[in-house]
Amino acid sequence: MICVLLQGAQAGVVGDFNHEERCKDSLYMGTPPRGYLGTSFKKICQRYGDQPHYVTLYDPHRHIPIYSAYTFKKSDGEKRVDFPWMFEPQLASDKGSSNMEPFPQSSGMHMNFEDTQAVLEDYADVVQYERGQLNPDEHQADPLDKASTYSLTNVVPQIREFNLPHPQAPQQLPGGCTGIHVVGLLLH
DSSP states (O other): OOOOOOOOOOOEEESOGGGSTTGGGGSGGGOOOOOOOOSSOEEEEEEETTEEEEEEEEETTTTEEEEEEEEEOOOOOOOOOOSOOEEOHHHHOTTSOSBOEEOOSOGGGGGGTTTTSOOGGGGTTOSSEEEEESSOGGGOOSHHHHHHTOBGGGEEEEEGGGGSOOTTOOOOOOTTOSOEEEEEEOOO
16 A cells, blocks of 8 residues: 655646646556557546646546546545536636536536536436446545545446445555555446
């Protein structure tokens, strides 16, 4: 297991996680997983509240994350449902904010970015699947870290039963650790 201390940084859609202060801290030894051949994938240093929280490799054509890498922190293990689902403005426009933002109330606004990322309607009226977080909020202790997991760029369609809390899921870290590196992968 790897212990890590966290500090402050830059973010948004980036060319290389290693050139962005603190983005690479979410990756084991600052190295992203290898073997992804897609040239259109977007590297996102996920920002919420002007702070980076984790990194995601995102496929804007399929509207789905390939992986999210984050640091598991000591947590109460509770799932929060009072945070709004958010989108990434920088995926729709190079001039967009590098911070994730709540979805606009007007569904017509979604047309500005529905070509580059998932929108709420993608998960409406679906019986078998629901939004499954690759970086689950239960793995985060800080309220802002929990909130940052509610971006649809961190979500894959997941069978409802897999999204239920697991009674044996670890909530504590080994003595002396402040976090453990985790990579949630989409396998297809």
